[in-house]
Amino acid sequence: FIIPDWPSFTKHIEDFYWKCKTNTEGKVASYIPQLARMNPEYWGVSVCTIDGQRFSIGDTSIPFTLQSCSKPLTYAIALDRLGPEVVHQYVGQEPSGRNFNELVLDYDKKPHNPMINAGAILICSLLKTLVKPEMALAEKFDFTINYFKRLAGEESLGFNNAVFLSEREAADRNYALGFYMREHNCYPDKTNLREIMDFYFQCCSMEANCEAMAVMAATLANGGICPITEEKVLKPESVRDVLSLMHSCGMYDYSGQFAFKVGIPAKSGVSGSLLVVIPNVMGICMWSPPLDPLGNSCRGVQFCEELVREFNFHRYDNL
Ligand code: GLN
Numbered sequence: 001f002i003i004p005d006w007p008s009f010t011k012h013i014e015d016f017y018w019k020c021k022t023n024t025e026g027k028v029a030s031y032i033p034q035l036a037r038m039n040p041e042y043w044g045v046s047v048c049t050i051d052g053q054r055f056s057i058g059d060t061s062i063p064f065t066l067q068s069c070s071k072p073l074t075y076a077i078a079l080d081r082l083g084p085e086v087v088h089q090y091v092g093q094e095p096s097g098r099n100f101n102e103l104v105l106d107y108d109k110k111p112h113n114p115m116i117n118a119g120a121i122l123i124c125s126l127l128k129t130l131v132k133p134e135m136a137l138a139e140k141f142d143f144t145i146n147y148f149k150r151l152a153g154e155e156s157l158g159f160n161n162a163v164f165l166s167e168r169e170a171a172d173r174n175y176a177l178g179f180y181m182r183e184h185n186c187y188p189d190k191t192n193l194r195e196i197m198d199f200y201f202q203c204c205s206m207e208a209n210c211e212a213m214a215v216m217a218a219t220l221a222n223g224g225i226c227p228i229t230e231e232k233v234l235k236p237e238s239v240r241d242v243l244s245l246m247h248s249c250g251m252y253d254y255s256g257q258f259a260f261k262v263g264i265p266a267k268s269g270v271s272g273s274l275l276v277v278i279p280n281v282m283g284i285c286m287w288s289p290p291l292d293p294l295g296n297s298c299r300g301v302q303f304c305e306e307l308v309r310e311f312n313f314h315r316y317d318n319l
Pocket residue numbers: 067068069100101117167174204268269270271295
């Protein structure tokens with residue numbers, strides 16, 4: 001086993017869990033009613049190793065929407081299907097240094113990276129227009145959710161229609177980004193912007209729980225092979241690129257500090273989820289709705305700090 005003394009490891013996870021549970025900082029996202037209604041007490045942590053050992057504590061079977069945690073997944077599918085050369089003709093690899101939904105493009109008038117809204121909307125256009133272009137939006141939805149399911153080892157994955165409808169209603173900024181990119185010819189030919197925006201909101205509205213998301217993170221930790229089903233879902237080259245950008249851009253405008261302090265690839269979402277990948281070891285999903293001012297889950301970030309204080313998971317430990 002990759003973690004030989006599992007009971008002692010999970011005992012630490014439990015200790016960190018209870019320690020973070022007392023943290024009552026942060027505010028639940030309020031831009032749509034479905035997120036505003038989330039109970040700030042929810043707190044769950046699930047772990048899945050690359051050899052399939054699992055541990056969960058807290059609210060780990062309650063579903064939440066993926067939101068920005070879908071961004072590394074759609075990026076991974078685009079890379080796997082189109083290759084990095086094609087994908088990165090359209091989107092950069094640079095942290096934006098700005099908010100995730102800021103109305104800004106890089107010096108080449110491309111979105112900075114696929115982990116912020118502009119880049120993720122662009123990735124949706126590549127998936128729709130360049131990957132199996134004959135598929136209608138309904139089929140492309142099935143195609144995408146099936147990929148997500150395979151990454152999650154066929155564990156529960158759903159779609160929250162109320163969140164989807166609300167996202168679409170409360171999306172002035174995302175539409176502004178969509179049009180701003182169209183003005184700068186960012187999309188492939190034949191892109192239908194309305195369809196792309198719907199597809200982006202649908203990806204944000206996919207629903208999973210900590211247990212399923214921990215398997216997804218473990219699939220990434222395992223180079224694209226799901227540790228539960230042993231299916232090869234993604235190429236290792238695609239996973240390498242996804243993890244690189246999660247490392248530098250996955251935590252909004254806290255990404256640099258997180259890379260420094262915690263030193264592992266991660267991606268957070270506005271529903272309070274936090275996906276963490278310890279390459280060749282394990283995936284972890286944390287979920288707690290209250291967010292800090294930069295949009296990351298307060299308990300999630302604290303848990304990561306506890307984790308690397310105790311274990312040498314930081315990329316540059318072990319020197
Ligand atoms: N649905 C959100 C948006 O597009 C997702 C962003 C996030 O999780 N930060 O604004």
